[in-house]
Amino acid sequence: MSQYPAPESGTLAPFYAASQHRPRPLPLFLDLLRRETVDAPDRLVRALAGLRRYQQADRPPPAPPAPIVARAGRAVLRDYGGDRTGPAVLFVPSLINPPSVLDLAPGRSLLHYLADAGLRPLLLDWGTPTPSDAAQDIAAHVETMLLPLIDALDRPPALVGYCLGGTMAIAAAALRPVPALALIATPWSFAGFPVQARTDLARLWTDLAPAAGRLGLLPMEALQALFWRLDPARTVARFEAFASQADIADSVALEDWANDGPPIALAAARDLFEGLYRDDRPGTGRWSVAGRRIDPAAIPCPILDIVSTRDRIVPADTALSTRLASAVPHRLALGHVGMVVGTRARAQLWEPLRDWLLHPATRLIERPQPI
Incomplete structure (x- = not known):
C-alpha cells in the first residue's frame, strides 16, 4: 500500500536502510531532546539509549500492497477483500502521514479486522504529490480524487474518515449519496483548537511558507516537527520507553509510520494553515467544494462521530457532533493514534465501528467505554 518501492531481492532500498536517520528530522529531534532534559540528565541518557535501540531495531519487509481497484490522478483505491457482497466501506485517511496506520501490522489492522467481519x-x-501539484488545495483533493473514486464503484460506499480525511469525507458525503458516514478523530470546528495552538500554527506557517512556496510542497519533516x-x-517519553521495553516491534512500526509519508501540495498546506486552522472555514460555513458550500446539516445519511477526550492532536471541542445534533457521538479516552492501533482499540473503536457499519440506521451506538 505504501508509495515507496519494495527492496529488490538481496538488497535494501534506501528507505529501509535509513533507520539510522530517524526520527526525521533528526537534528530537530536532538535539539528538542536536549531542551526537554536540560535539568534531567538521567532522562537524557535513557532517551538516547532508546533512540539507539529504535534506530537499530530489525524491520521486517512490508507486506505486499492490497490490489488497486480504481485510480483518479495520482490517488488509488485499494481493496482489502472481505465479503464482496457485503457493505463497501471507503476509508479516507489524512493527507498527513501515510494511510498505513489503518493497516499497521498483523493484529493491528482495522481494515483486515473489518474484512474478517463481513x-x-x-x-x-x-x-505522492510533486511540484506540478502545487495548486491542489484540500477541496481539489476531494473534487479530483475522492469523488471520482466514489463514482468508480458499482454502488455508493459508506465513508469512514480519519483526522483531516474525515473533514474531507464530510464534504464528499454532502456531494454524493452515500449510505453512512463515520468520522474518527475528525476536526470540523477549528475554532475548538486552543488559542495558543492556533497562534503557534500561524507562526509556524509564517516560517515555513517561503520555503514551501519555492518547493511547491510542504515536506513531511516540517509537520513532524510541529507534532x-x-x-x-x-515525545521524549516515547524514546525513554524504548530503552526498557522488552519487545519494541509494535512501537517501532508505529514510530516509523509517524516519521514517514509524502509531502503536501503547497495549496493544500496553505489551505490547512490559513483556511482551516486560522479562518475556520468549515466550522463557520464558508468552506466550498466543487462549487458548493459544505453544510453537514444537509447530509441525509446517518453520521457516527468517534471522539476522544484524550486526543491532543484533534481536541474533542473540534468535533462535528459538538455542533450538529444529528451526528451521533461515540466517546472514548484514547490518544489520536492509539484509538486506531492501540491495545484497547479493538474494544473501544473497532468493534463499535463494525456494529454501526453493519447496521447504521438501527444501531446508533452510545455505550459506556472503559477509561
Missing part, C-alpha cells in the same frame, strides 16, 4: 474495506491512498512541539514531553 465488510468490504477500501482504502484511499493519496499517492513534536504539541507535546514535547510525551
Whole structure:
C-alpha cells in the first residue's frame, strides 16, 4: 500500500536502510531532546539509549500492497477483500502521514479486522504529490480524487474518515449519496483548537511558507516537527520507553509510520494553515467544494462521530457532533493514534465501528467505554 518501492531481492532500498536517520528530522529531534532534559540528565541518557535501540531495531519487509481497484490522478483505491457482497466501506485517511496506520501490522489492522467481519474495506491512498501539484488545495483533493473514486464503484460506499480525511469525507458525503458516514478523530470546528495552538500554527506557517512556496510542497519533516512541539514531553517519553521495553516491534512500526509519508501540495498546506486552522472555514460555513458550500446539516445519511477526550492532536471541542445534533457521538479516552492501533482499540473503536457499519440506521451506538 505504501508509495515507496519494495527492496529488490538481496538488497535494501534506501528507505529501509535509513533507520539510522530517524526520527526525521533528526537534528530537530536532538535539539528538542536536549531542551526537554536540560535539568534531567538521567532522562537524557535513557532517551538516547532508546533512540539507539529504535534506530537499530530489525524491520521486517512490508507486506505486499492490497490490489488497486480504481485510480483518479495520482490517488488509488485499494481493496482489502472481505465479503464482496457485503457493505463497501471507503476509508479516507489524512493527507498527513501515510494511510498505513489503518493497516499497521498483523493484529493491528482495522481494515483486515473489518474484512474478517463481513465488510468490504477500501482504502484511499493519496499517492505522492510533486511540484506540478502545487495548486491542489484540500477541496481539489476531494473534487479530483475522492469523488471520482466514489463514482468508480458499482454502488455508493459508506465513508469512514480519519483526522483531516474525515473533514474531507464530510464534504464528499454532502456531494454524493452515500449510505453512512463515520468520522474518527475528525476536526470540523477549528475554532475548538486552543488559542495558543492556533497562534503557534500561524507562526509556524509564517516560517515555513517561503520555503514551501519555492518547493511547491510542504515536506513531511516540517509537520513532524510541529507534532513534536504539541507535546514535547510525551515525545521524549516515547524514546525513554524504548530503552526498557522488552519487545519494541509494535512501537517501532508505529514510530516509523509517524516519521514517514509524502509531502503536501503547497495549496493544500496553505489551505490547512490559513483556511482551516486560522479562518475556520468549515466550522463557520464558508468552506466550498466543487462549487458548493459544505453544510453537514444537509447530509441525509446517518453520521457516527468517534471522539476522544484524550486526543491532543484533534481536541474533542473540534468535533462535528459538538455542533450538529444529528451526528451521533461515540466517546472514548484514547490518544489520536492509539484509538486506531492501540491495545484497547479493538474494544473501544473497532468493534463499535463494525456494529454501526453493519447496521447504521438501527444501531446508533452510545455505550459506556472503559477509561
